[in-house]
Amino acid sequence: MKTYPIAxxxxxxxxxxxxxxxxxxxxxxxxxxxxxxxxxxxxLLQWTRPACEIRNSAGMHLDEFLADMAEAYRAGKRVVRLHTGDPSLYGAIAEQIAALRHRNIPFYVIPGVTAAFAAAAAMGLEYTLPEVSQTLILTRMAGRTPVPEAEALASLARHRASMAVYLSVGMIESVAAVLEQTYGPDAPAAVVYRVSQPEERIFNTTVGGLAALVKQEDIRKTALIIVGDALAQTSAGISPKSRLYDKGFTHEYRRGED
Incomplete structure (x- = not known):
């Protein structure tokens, strides 16, 4: 019987x-x-066939849905494990992959658009502006799930790079307090709620205004916190120009004009 790798x-x-x-x-x-x-x-399930069996893993533990997937695989069925955003980012796929390898079940991963990039698209934002920030940090605040000490939010924030903070809006007061120490209370910030979905809302504020904003709008989850000077450049409608398209800049494909 033919079998298919789990996707x-x-x-x-x-x-x-x-x-x-x-x-x-x-x-x-x-x-x-x-x-x-x-x-x-x-x-997202609109792309499935009427005959497709659909199971919601929200109320299941790891062994439960892995058993379902393994059983379907051995029966010659095509199995999809559907994750939000991109599976490699806070997707908890490593433990699932390890379990599949233990069972000698093949798999492959199809990447997806993560919320930070959907938010940038919705806002017309470039995270990596020349002479402003050339680094984007994707991270989260330590909560019930700890983070390595070297990757604590306070440590990463010292770089003052463009930053997208996931899974942390429920701890907004702690997040804002940490960001204020490095970016400062007047640094530009944004909260993007349910980006790309019908309920999408985008709030531009400052680091000092983050906590009050989130409380006022009663945002408790599925929101991204963005901070960094690139936000100010975007909202002001100006930004340093890249050398790539500078008419005086010579590169492999074009000789610069004098």
Whole structure:
């Protein structure tokens, strides 16, 4: 009997059209989809066939949905494990992959659009502006899930790079207090709620105004916190120009004009 590798698919930030073509095809061919229902909108399931079996893993533990996936694999079914955003970022796929390897079940991963990039698109934001910031940090605040001491938010914030803070809006007062120490209370910041989804809301503020904003808008989850000077450049409508398109800059494909 023919069997098919299990596909880990990044669903993207929520808009069904922001899934990759390859991810969409995997869903269209699937016999079983196990999706992270606490984060992946059901709208993504529109790409599945009527005969496809769909299971929400939100109320299941690891062994439960792994057993379902393994059983379907051995029965010759095409299985998709559907994750929010990109599976490699806070997707908890490492433990699932380890379990599949232990069972000698093949797999592959299809990347997806993560919320930080969907937020930048919605805001018309470039994180890596010349002479402003050439680094983007994707991180989270330590909570019930700890982070390595060297990667504590306070340590990373000292770089004052563009930063997108995931999974931390529920601890906004602590996040804001840490960011104030390095970026300062007047540094530009934004909170992006359910980006790319019908409920999307974008709030521009300052680091000092983050806590009050989140409390006022009653935002408790599924929101991204963005901070950095690139935000100020975007909102002001100005930015340093790159050398790439400078008419006086010579590179492999073009000789600069005098």
């Amino acid at each position: 880990f698919v990044g669903a993207g930030p929520g808009d069904p059209e922001l899934i990759t073509v390859k991810g969409q095809k995997a869903l269209q061919q699937a016999d079983l989809v196990v999706y992270a229902g606490s984060l992946v909108p059901e709208a």
